[in-house]
Amino acid sequence: MSSELILMMIKGIGETLYMTLGSALFAYLLGLPLGVILIITDKDGICPHSKINSILGAIVNIVRSFPFIILLIAIIPFTRLIVGTSIGSTATMVPLIISAAPFIARLVESSLKEVDKGVIEAAQSMGASTMQIICKVLLPEAKPSLILGSAIATTTILGYTAMAGFTGGGGLGDIAIRYGFHKYQNDVMIITVILLVIIVQFLQEFGNRYAAHCDKRK
């Protein structure tokens, strides 16, 4: 393998990780509060509010039903507004964040749903406010499940970065498509795919272990 190729791979790994982790971080900044609001405003939640719940639920469902590639193109003007350009790794992160946030909101919602209602009731009986229940009961009690969810979210985002080629975002997925699919260089494609598999494995395994480490229920 030529040193040129190796350099390209290293750059690809860097771009992939940058886009994946960067997008995951920002998507969580949106998705986590969204998931919390969805769970507390549910009719069995600690702060039921059917209007807010159904509006947010509808928005989440609509955004989630958009095919990523269409979203990516449709929001190009918005991307330009935010990062000043519509091409490159950073620009690719905008559609990644927007499409991942509602998915993360649902993941967070389902993690928080696992928290025992009795424990929440106990906190209420001690005079805990809604904010205290969120910060001291819901999130800490659901921590292992939230971590597992974030491993799923991150690896899913990683899969979507393969489409970054369309916006010149680069990354391993882009290399695989350009070299393998368009130029029939199977060896390059196989190497990039193996690298992607390794990264996904690593992220997932790290998530599993960290979640197990945090979980005091066993």
Place this chain on the structure above:
Amino acid sequence: MSVGPIIEIKSLQKTFPGQTGKITALQDINLQIMEKDIFGIIGASGAGKSTLVRCINFLERPSAGTVFFNGHDLSMLSDKELRKARQSMGMIFQQFNLLLQRTALANICFPMEIAGYSKAEAKERAKELLELVHLADKANAYPSQLSGGQKQRIAIARALATNPKVLLCDEATSALDPNSTASILALLKDINEKLGITIIIITHEMSVIEQICNRVAIIDQSQIAECGEMAQIFANPKTQAAQKLVFPEKSVSAQFQNKAHSIRIVFNGNSSFEPVIANMVLTCKAPVNIIYADTKNIDGKAFGQIVIQLPEDKTSAERMIHYLKARDLAIEEVGEIL
């Protein structure tokens, strides 16, 4: 002793919306719970016990009627004031409801964090409370590493953390074996005596009430069937609901109705635990048949009941009744004497 009751419930009603119209869970409930009472609320499953106790700290808002806590009408309080009031009412549950990702110590700190204690202050008090519930060595254990009885002790310590005036217990011993149940009840009694905390105990088991309550309300089909001193209700249950609870195996009275010369002796903690029947037989020099017996020794006092068949001989029978009455035991005839 303060003048008024610490908790007063007036014409309380609670309905839930159901598929086929409203479900009435509580109807016209009136109760007064005095300071330092250990007040039992007993009833069959679905009678409305949990709903009632949840109305006391407004986890459930009554549909009608009022709940006064320390003279304050809870429905008049703002959300913030209500949360403050709840800090004066500890609560423990059948399923313990501990935070599973926190250690025992951190669980006890939890209500103090909510109430705004400093970290150091909370930790110090939590350690004292661990001593109180005899689990000082379990400070760093997680709930998953504790037995049911130990979990309930931690839950009790947690409920006491913010110095509540009242402790609400919803089926606190129903998930425990008889030994753990006895030790939890002893702990509650201890807390009541040492700290002067009013305790409200919800249960479906008469034995729990017998062991520690001084007053009891029997709740049957959403209503209070009978309410009063525990000893009185135990000795002389008036309503059918009460009789059913006092005699778990159907009605003992009904069962032995046709057995002549049968009497029921009730031990309600007024007499010390001694072999009363054996002594009576020795003193009166006549044999008796023990038909039913269920007694317990609690703190050296006798609780429970025994049904015996007196001898045919009238003088012996009378001497026996005299003997029992002299020992301050409540006696009820279940089959006619003579």
